[in-house]
Every structure is written in C-alpha cells, then in structure tokens.
Amino acid sequence: MNPTRLQRLRSELVGQQIDAFLVPRGDEYQNEYVPAADERLAWLTGFTGSAGLAALARDRNALFVDGRYTLQAAQEIGSQPIEQQSLSAADIANWLCDALNEGDTLGYDPRLHTEPALAPLKKRLTECGILLRPLDDNPIDRIWENRPASPNGVACPHPHTFTGEDSASKRQRIAQLLTDKKQDALWLANPEVCAWLFNIRGSDIPHLPVALSMGFLYQDGSATLYLADGASSDALRQHLGREVELVSDKPQLFAAAERQHVQKVWADPLLTNCWTLQQLRNREMHLLLERDPITGAKARKNAVELAGSRAAHVRDGAALCEFLAELPKAVQQENFGELEAVQLLRSKRELREGFTDDSFDSISGYRGNGAIVHYRVSPESSLPMKAEGIYLIDSGGQYPDGTTDVTRTVALGAFPAPAKEHFTRVLKGHIAIATLRFPIGTCGEQIDAFARKSLWDAGLDYAHGTGHGVGSFLSVHEGPQRIGKAATNVALEAGMIVSNEPGFYLTDEYGIRIENLIFVKESADYPGFLEFEDLTLAPIDRHLIEPTLLSDSELEWLNRYHRKVREALLPLVNEQTQEWLQAATKPIARGEVL
Incomplete structure (x- = not known):
C-alpha cells in the first residue's frame, strides 16, 4: 500500500x-x-x-x-x-x-x-x-491524481450471423417474463446484460467486448439504454430501432422510467449496486429482487452461438499448437521468459481470423510461478525459462463468434518425479468430468467431486472451482452456472458452456492445470440425461502422463480426444507444427513408457 x-x-x-x-x-x-x-x-x-x-x-x-x-x-x-x-x-x-x-x-x-x-x-x-x-x-x-478518464468507445451492432436471434425477438421474449411476473420494467444492471439483449458489443473494458451501459426493459418490449456520450452512431441507432431510446446521462434513465409510469421494477440484487436500488426506492418504485432472467437466457447458447464457438475454438487451437510447437526451441534462447511466452502466443492468435483481444490476462507460470493459481506475469516477475521444469499457460481469445479459455501444462525437459503422478491424477479428474452423464436438474456442485476424487485418493486437492461459465464473445467468466464446492442451486442446462479445469499446485515447485471448455447437451441415448462435449482442441502433454494410473476407458478417451485434435488442426497449422502435432497426439498404448 x-x-x-x-x-x-x-x-x-x-x-x-x-x-x-x-x-x-x-x-x-x-x-x-x-x-x-x-x-x-x-x-x-x-x-x-x-x-x-x-x-x-x-x-x-x-x-x-x-x-x-x-x-x-x-x-x-x-x-x-x-x-x-x-x-x-x-x-x-x-x-x-x-x-x-x-x-x-x-x-x-x-x-x-x-x-x-x-x-x-x-x-x-x-x-x-x-x-x-x-x-x-x-x-x-x-x-487520485492523473486518474485515467472513463472509457467512451463506440458501441457496435453484433450481427445476427453470430447471435442467432435479433434484439427485438430477445426483448419480446424477456418482456413476456415481465408480464408473467406482473412487473412494469426490468433493470438492466450491467454491460453484459445489455450487450446480449441489444446485440451490441464495444471496447470499454479490457478483455470484455462491451460498451459501458445500463438501462430499462419495459413490459411492451421497448427499452431505455444508457450509453456514454459519443458511444452511439447512426449505424447503432438504426440497429436498435425506434423502440430503444438512447440516453447519455444516467439520471435520465430514471426519468424515462417515470415517463413510462413504471411502478414495479425487477432488479437483480447480485448485479445492481446499492446506489441504484436507492434511486428506485426514492421514486417509490416497488422492487422485485430476484435473479435477472437475462443471465440464464444468455448462458443457454443457441445453435448459432454453439456453432460459432466450435469454429472459434478450431482457429484458437491452431494458434495454441503453433505456440506449443515453437516453445521447446524458444526456451533455448537467451532472454526468453514467461513474458516473452505470452507475447509469442499473442502473436499466433493475432494471425487467426477475427481475433480481437485476449479473453483475460494470460497466466504464464514457469516452475514455482505456475503454483500461483492466478499469477499475472510482469516485467519484474517474469522468470527466464529453460529446457527443464514445468510450465503452465492459461490463456484465451476473443473472437466475434466465440470466447476461448484453455490451460495446458507442459514439460520443457527434465522435471521433478512427483509431477507425473500429480499430472495424471489431474487428468483423471478432467476425464471424469468430460465423460460424465447426469440427470436433468443436476447442479455444478453435485458433480464437482468427480474432478477431485483421484486427487482426494492421494490426500490432495486444489483451492479453486472446477469450472465457470463462458460467454459468446462476452465474458470469459459468466454465470449463473459453475462447477465447484460452493452451492449455486443452478442446474446445468443444454447449451451452457463451462470450463473443465481441475489442477494441483506444489508451492515453489510447479503448477498443474488441464482446462478445456465444454458445453452441455442432451444425451442421445438416455432421455432425461445430459452430458458434455469438448470445444477446446489442443494436445495434452504425453510426457507428463503415467499410463499405468489410467484405466482402459480413460486411455480410450485420451486417444480419441487426441485423434479429434489432430484431424481438426493438421490442415490449419504450419509444416513445423504439423510434425509436432503428429507426435503430440500419437496414441498411447497400455504399458507404454512415456
């Protein structure tokens, strides 16, 4: 301080x-x-x-x-x-x-x-x-002297080819819920809610493609939307249509609601700040404090959004593989460290169609820094990397058709012997979630233990959740769904995207995490049940696996996943990476020494 x-x-x-x-x-x-x-x-x-x-x-x-x-x-x-x-x-x-x-x-x-x-x-x-x-x-x-100015970027329409549903349809769908609840208006508390409802995106927040915004949706499907002065344009106004009133001053929101004779307001208490609730109460508006219905609707991706996410993950996986293929030679150079690794990966993503930004600050942790779960590399903290030890890279990209988030842990050379067992136990937990079938109505906290069982068997654990929701060209951390120990009482539903990221961390030695994004889908064979399908495409490091700890079904899953990665990405990567990818996804046989 x-x-x-x-x-x-x-x-x-x-x-x-x-x-x-x-x-x-x-x-x-x-x-x-x-x-x-x-x-x-x-x-x-x-x-x-x-x-x-x-x-x-x-x-x-x-x-x-x-x-x-x-x-x-x-x-x-x-x-x-x-x-x-x-x-x-x-x-x-x-x-x-x-x-x-x-x-x-x-x-x-x-x-x-x-x-x-x-x-x-x-x-x-x-x-x-x-x-x-x-x-x-x-x-x-x-x-705060020299405090940065508040952002004021231009808000842009997000095309129907990526959203799969136009804003008017979304507004009418949510407005019907207002009618059902006998509420005059829904308070739109944050930029993510507004981005989804109005099909707009922006650049006001690092890694989150939104424009700073809030507003009201009324029972007839019309709305009042706050955007900072200068954020709107003729193209945006045409996109929004006459049913959406734009204001550039926050108090005008409440005045607009009064003109609409709003008396009953549905507001999400988890998203709405105390000041706003007090403004509504000062105007003698009656509040229904319940979870915002948009949060759940946004989490359930439609067919267009899921197809977009698949496509984005293919391009992102190709970028990640080119990075991983070059990494062994890069660490042999002088002055190559955690920060240079982030820059190299970013350069690979920038070559892929549609890339707009990282979806979060990459976690690039070599040796002991990898044990810091949300380590953020800086010029001061960046460790030089060598052809030895273990490296963890957790990163993602923002593309107009999808948001990615992937973690891979790789051996750069000789590594501590216990890491192989630790890595394989994390992999077993990862596979347990990836292959899980569960009844409709199951919440994330009810399946979290599957990811931890192999670690628990050895008296080990990790101090973070197993999975978080992910948006569609929106936040890399999206609710309401998650997988973790803490109770959410939120059932996993078809169309939801979540991460699958068990881990293990040995302080001052290494960190291990294997993360794929997966989405929930209905089981084709068992009515009333749901299962997961992988979105992320990237090899899992064979050098860190102890095959004798894997069951036959786990080995089968790993080989099947690697075959999928190989077939999807080989045509999209350079010649050097093709050779690396063939070796990285080679099937593992029972009893093989890696």
Whole structure:
C-alpha cells in the first residue's frame, strides 16, 4: 500500500468524519474486469487480482483475497503494513469489529457494493455498535491524481450471423417474463446484460467486448439504454430501432422510467449496486429482487452461438499448437521468459481470423510461478525459462463468434518425479468430468467431486472451482452456472458452456492445470440425461502422463480426444507444427513408457 496514498486517504477520511473505509475491486457495474479509471484497489494496494477488498481502519490495514490469490497477494503486498486475510464476509466483519471501536463509522461507496454482499457485514457490525455510512463521493477519486478518464468507445451492432436471434425477438421474449411476473420494467444492471439483449458489443473494458451501459426493459418490449456520450452512431441507432431510446446521462434513465409510469421494477440484487436500488426506492418504485432472467437466457447458447464457438475454438487451437510447437526451441534462447511466452502466443492468435483481444490476462507460470493459481506475469516477475521444469499457460481469445479459455501444462525437459503422478491424477479428474452423464436438474456442485476424487485418493486437492461459465464473445467468466464446492442451486442446462479445469499446485515447485471448455447437451441415448462435449482442441502433454494410473476407458478417451485434435488442426497449422502435432497426439498404448 503506497504510504503517501494511504496517508492522503486517511486525511480524506478524517475530513469526512469516517473511521474506516472499504475499497472493493469492482466498479459500479459489478464487472470482473474494470476500466483503468476504476482500478482503485490496485492503485491503493498494488494488488492486481480480479477479486479482493481492502479495509482501512484507524491504525490497521487489511487486504482480503480468496485462495486463488494467496500467493500473488503476498508477492504484490511485499513488506507493506497490510494484513492478508481470507475473502469471506465473516472474516471481513470480524476484522473490522476488532479494528474499530463501538460508535465508529465505516464508510463505503454505495455504487461499488451490492446489498446482499453488505448484508452479513452490516449485521455483524451493528452488533458491534459500528455504523455503516454510504458516501456521496468516493474519497479515493478525490485524491487520485492523473486518474485515467472513463472509457467512451463506440458501441457496435453484433450481427445476427453470430447471435442467432435479433434484439427485438430477445426483448419480446424477456418482456413476456415481465408480464408473467406482473412487473412494469426490468433493470438492466450491467454491460453484459445489455450487450446480449441489444446485440451490441464495444471496447470499454479490457478483455470484455462491451460498451459501458445500463438501462430499462419495459413490459411492451421497448427499452431505455444508457450509453456514454459519443458511444452511439447512426449505424447503432438504426440497429436498435425506434423502440430503444438512447440516453447519455444516467439520471435520465430514471426519468424515462417515470415517463413510462413504471411502478414495479425487477432488479437483480447480485448485479445492481446499492446506489441504484436507492434511486428506485426514492421514486417509490416497488422492487422485485430476484435473479435477472437475462443471465440464464444468455448462458443457454443457441445453435448459432454453439456453432460459432466450435469454429472459434478450431482457429484458437491452431494458434495454441503453433505456440506449443515453437516453445521447446524458444526456451533455448537467451532472454526468453514467461513474458516473452505470452507475447509469442499473442502473436499466433493475432494471425487467426477475427481475433480481437485476449479473453483475460494470460497466466504464464514457469516452475514455482505456475503454483500461483492466478499469477499475472510482469516485467519484474517474469522468470527466464529453460529446457527443464514445468510450465503452465492459461490463456484465451476473443473472437466475434466465440470466447476461448484453455490451460495446458507442459514439460520443457527434465522435471521433478512427483509431477507425473500429480499430472495424471489431474487428468483423471478432467476425464471424469468430460465423460460424465447426469440427470436433468443436476447442479455444478453435485458433480464437482468427480474432478477431485483421484486427487482426494492421494490426500490432495486444489483451492479453486472446477469450472465457470463462458460467454459468446462476452465474458470469459459468466454465470449463473459453475462447477465447484460452493452451492449455486443452478442446474446445468443444454447449451451452457463451462470450463473443465481441475489442477494441483506444489508451492515453489510447479503448477498443474488441464482446462478445456465444454458445453452441455442432451444425451442421445438416455432421455432425461445430459452430458458434455469438448470445444477446446489442443494436445495434452504425453510426457507428463503415467499410463499405468489410467484405466482402459480413460486411455480410450485420451486417444480419441487426441485423434479429434489432430484431424481438426493438421490442415490449419504450419509444416513445423504439423510434425509436432503428429507426435503430440500419437496414441498411447497400455504399458507404454512415456
């Protein structure tokens, strides 16, 4: 935590008669990735992870992160006077109750928090006699010199050839749900919801192809949409049609809803910030606080979106294979490290049709850095790579027809002996999910243990979820579906795309993760059941596999998957990569020594 910034922030809090302050990672849209102007947590603490919260009390500071970021946070905090804590509501509340006195006031920016997230904190702090106070202005914004400007990119129509359904049809479909719920309007809380509903995309947020937006959908299918001044164009207005009113000032949204005589509003409390809910209540609008119906509709990809995702994964897989084929020679060069590997992979993707951006900051971890689950390489942290040890690369691309996310762990030469067993146990978990058949109505938490069983058998585990939802040229982390230990009560449905990414991490030694994107489909042979189909196409490193730990059916799956990869990608890669791909996907025989 920058001492000068910390001192100035404390002075600002004293001036507002605030004893403590919360600094979350998110922005007012609750985005996972945020514009540079909203990177308040990184500006203050140096922590660059995608999930976290800082708390400043009278004479103590804390950074709360989850298990994915424990090692990264420790590195980025360094010797600063910051206590690292677990990112849970109970831990945050207990820390604040310990750091503050009865009668103290905790300030927060209501635009950056949701009511469900604050509720357990508020309950515990009230018991301790600590008052929560929403602030009109964020005190960090008042002291942040040379703060980047808020983005104002142009919003663009996303063609029907990629969406498979026009905006008017989507609006009428969702509006019918409003009628069923007897609601006048649906609050469109964030850019992803708006991007899907209106078939628009943009470039306001790194790695997320959206325009900053929010709005209302009304019961008749018309809508009011906020876009920053300069984000709209004649082409966009023509695309949206007369039923969509564009405004460039957020208060105009609420005025438009009043003109529409809106009295009942459906708002997702997990997506909608506290400030917005208060604006609606101030106008005496009655709120239905339930999950946004667009979130589920967006997650269920139609046939056009699934076909697009398949096509994007073919091109992306070809780029990844060319990278992996060149990597052994690249690591023999001087000055080739984790950062240069990211740049090499990016250059391969840029050659593929439609590539617009990485879908997230690539995780490029050599040796011990690979054990940092969400490690983010920088010029300062980049390790030089050699023809030995284990390397993990987790990356993805944004294409107009699909979003990709793939992790491969590769041996660059001699590696620690235990890694082979660890890798194969991770592979067994990966195959268990890929081959799973399950009844309709099954939730992600009900199948998570299949991915972990082989690791559990050896007393091992990993501290992250097994799978997250993925959008269609949208967020690489999309809800509501996921596979993990935590309860979601969200059933996996046909058309949903999720990741399959079990892993294992040995601190200071290596990280192992095998990630494919898969989608849910109806079982052709068993009515009432669902199963998965792989989208990702890339070899799984044979050098790290111990065949004796695999069953016959697991070996059969691996050989069948590699044959699929080979047949799909051979025509699309250069001659050097063709030779590498043939060897990388060679069938493995029972008893073979690799």
